[in-house]
Amino acid sequence: MIVDNNLERVKPLKQSLIDSGYDVIAHLRDTINLNDACSKLQPDVVVIDTDSPSRDTLEHICVMTMNDPRPVMMFTHDGNKEQIKLATQAGVCAYVVGTLPNERLQPVIDAAVARFEEFKNLRVALQEANTKLSERKVIERAKGLIMKQRNVDENEAYSMLRKMAMEKHTRIGSLATQIVEAAELLL
Numbered sequence: 001m002i003v004d005n006n007l008e009r010v011k012p013l014k015q016s017l018i019d020s021g022y023d024v025i026a027h028l029r030d031t032i033n034l035n036d037a038c039s040k041l042q043p044d045v046v047v048i049d050t051d052s053p054s055r056d057t058l059e060h061i062c063v064m065t066m067n068d069p070r071p072v073m074m075f076t077h078d079g080n081k082e083q084i085k086l087a088t089q090a091g092v093c094a095y096v097v098g099t100l101p102n103e104r105l106q107p108v109i110d111a112a113v114a115r116f117e118e119f120k121n122l123r124v125a126l127q128e129a130n131t132k133l134s135e136r137k138v139i140e141r142a143k144g145l146i147m148k149q150r151n152v153d154e155n156e157a158y159s160m161l162r163k164m165a166m167e168k169h170t171r172i173g174s175l176a177t178q179i180v181e182a183a184e185l186l187l
């Protein structure tokens with residue numbers, strides 16, 4: 001998908017993409033409907049060509065990145081370090097200043113896709129780590145409740161928790177959540 005309000009720039013960019021083996025499935029004049037268009041059309045890559053990314057453009061990229069993330073390449077004539085920083089924070093994977101010769105287009109797209117995949121993997125790993133940390137906190141609270149209720153040490157409380165989870169065919173984190181929620185209802 002190409003996003004550009006300058007029709008004179010769109011034609012050569014579109015042809016370069018086609019020459020590189022890509023299908024250009026849409027052309028948007030601005031980023032106002034970027035999120036909706038990406039949700040509907042599911043492009044593999046979004047290519048934005050702009051003189052300088054505006055605050056609104058960056059906000060629309062950010063919304064799309066949160067809702068339906070995908071690799072975003074930006075071609076611009078603005079090499080301002082602050083603009084580059086803001087664009088990458090919004091979700092731009094490749095920020096190219098100036099025009100790009102046809103023979104360099106494919107490596108830039110490949111780099112943008114690789115960077116996107118790496119960040120996607122990092123986000124998944126971070127989410128998993130946060131989930132495990134939250135679960136660990138709940139397990140610790142459940143162990144504390146069992147220790148207090150049954151007058152046992154930490155190892156014994158954990159063994160009891162683990163045994164109950166196995167008997168109920170549930171994850172220890174789920175059981176710990178149930179114990180903590182039940183305790184909160186009783187208090």
